[in-house]
Amino acid sequence: MSEKFDAIVVGAGPAGTSAAYVMAKAGLNVLLIERGEYPGSKNVMGGVLYSHQMREIIPEFYKEAPLERPIVEQRMWALSEKSVVSGGYKGLEWAEEPYNNFTVLRAKFDQWYANKAVEQGALLINETVVTECIVENGKVVGVRTDRPDGDIYADVVVLADGVNSLLAKSLGFHKELQSNQVALAVMEVINLPAEKIEDRFNLEPNQGATIEIFGDSTKGILGTGFIYTNKDSINIGVGTLLSGMIKNKLRPYDLLDYLKNHPMVRPLIKGGEPAEYAAHLIPEGGYHAMPKLVGNGVVVCGDAGQMVNGINREGSNMAMTSGKIAAETIILAKQANDFSENMLDTYRSRLMESFVGKDLKKYKDATHTIDKYPVYLNEYIPAVNKAANEYFTVDGVSKAEKQKKIMKSFTEGKGMLGAIQDIYRVWKVMK
Amino acid sequence: MSTITVPKTNTLEEKQYLLRFRADSQSHLTVLDHDICAKNCPDKLCTLFCPGEVYKWEGTRMSVGHEGCHECGSCRIGCPYQNIKWEYPKGGHGIVFRLA
Incomplete structure (x- = not known):
């Protein structure tokens, strides 16, 4: 040629x-x-x-x-071992042209x-x-x-x-890239009939949802899990910094199976047929x-x-x-x-x-900071779950007492000043 | 930091079975010096983090099952001794994702 x-x-x-x-x-x-x-x-x-x-x-x-599917709802999960605190946004303007995003x-x-x-x-x-x-x-x-x-x-x-x-x-x-500059992510495409997807994720036909999952999905290592709805399949995956995977001697597919079997996740993919498994690196070194x-x-x-x-x-x-x-x-x-x-x-x-x-x-320092201070994923996410459980459980304890207990759980072992430092540090890299 | 444990699932074979590979007869992955794995790397880290379980320690040498490689690059970056020569498989060879 x-x-x-x-x-x-x-x-x-x-x-x-x-x-x-x-x-x-x-x-x-x-x-x-x-x-x-x-x-x-x-x-x-x-x-x-x-x-x-x-x-x-x-x-x-x-x-x-x-x-x-065009995505009409984006959810965020702060996942603990047996619970989840969730938030998100659903808007039907995303179901119309020109749309926001698609799976x-x-x-x-x-x-x-x-x-x-x-x-x-x-x-x-x-x-x-x-x-x-x-x-x-x-x-x-x-x-x-x-x-x-x-x-x-x-x-x-x-x-x-x-x-x-x-x-x-x-x-x-x-x-050469360093192991803390890339995330190793693995995922599965799991076939599931469209009707089941729509029932389980509260969707109309030709609407989709995404869930980003922090915390227990990566056992507190810096990374995320995700569940995305396709037409008649679901993509479920998990990724952490390669350095985190190495340090904790984790097998990525074990982490994926852990997420698939998590009690908050299992009902969403139940009965699905795995159709493909894929691994890839994601650049995380940023700026x-x-x-x-x-x-x-x-x-x-x-x-x-x-x-x-x-x-x-x-x-x-x-x-x-x-x-x-x-x-x-x-x-x-x-x-x-x-x-x-x-x-x-x-x-x-x-x-x-x-x-x-x-x-x-x-976000030039965000990944590095959260990696360096793992408290956000392995302490605060379980703490938020515990706090929600405390607050919403009706057990005869007064609300004022509950609030006091919750405040104490966030500052335990680090004091009010330590907690404020933690908040300031993350605000600084995300602001 | 406390040690993180995730139950080992033994389902990787099932996962790999879902994939199509057009394996080349020649490996695109080469362990440069098996002695380094033997002497310097007690945990044989690549055997753990490789998502396709391409690497298996056989007592004195590292076996490389390049046929099941996802071509992600983790082993090249993650080997603490830069002991893995990593190239792309020849054009058209290797993993073929149909969905992903």
């Missing part, structure tokens, strides 16, 4: 496909390379895809994309999305691993693949190769872990650039926005015929001014 492309995009996930779609639509000659049998065959996520960022690329995507199954969605880029004129090659970037005179000029005669050249290479980001690492854009994003003839997008907001479980939307901004920058670079780092740096500066950079910056 001796043809030279305007741009080569490595990885047909949300970041790479967004970049390929926008560039192809503008008339650029784009090659999209995917290592899996088809786009999505290597990709995993809990399942929430946000409407806003997708609409910025394909305005009425929800009329044709393979989506599961998706990535193997289906990513195929559809990559085909949209192909419709715009991008060339998609599956089953091809990019083994390295071809660098000449300090400039990335193409990629080397594992196909025979597999060198391919382009003005710009977009690295959207996912969380492991081996290509950006080989360019020296970042060091501090972001690699160099731009070089001569190269940009880094999506998970490869560590663009995940773990606090609000957003990632695919950040990936799409980064791919879109990268594409718009490359379109300008093409007009100027300048693919230098200086020119492409517009991508980085626009990205950091967008919600992607702003949100990553806002």
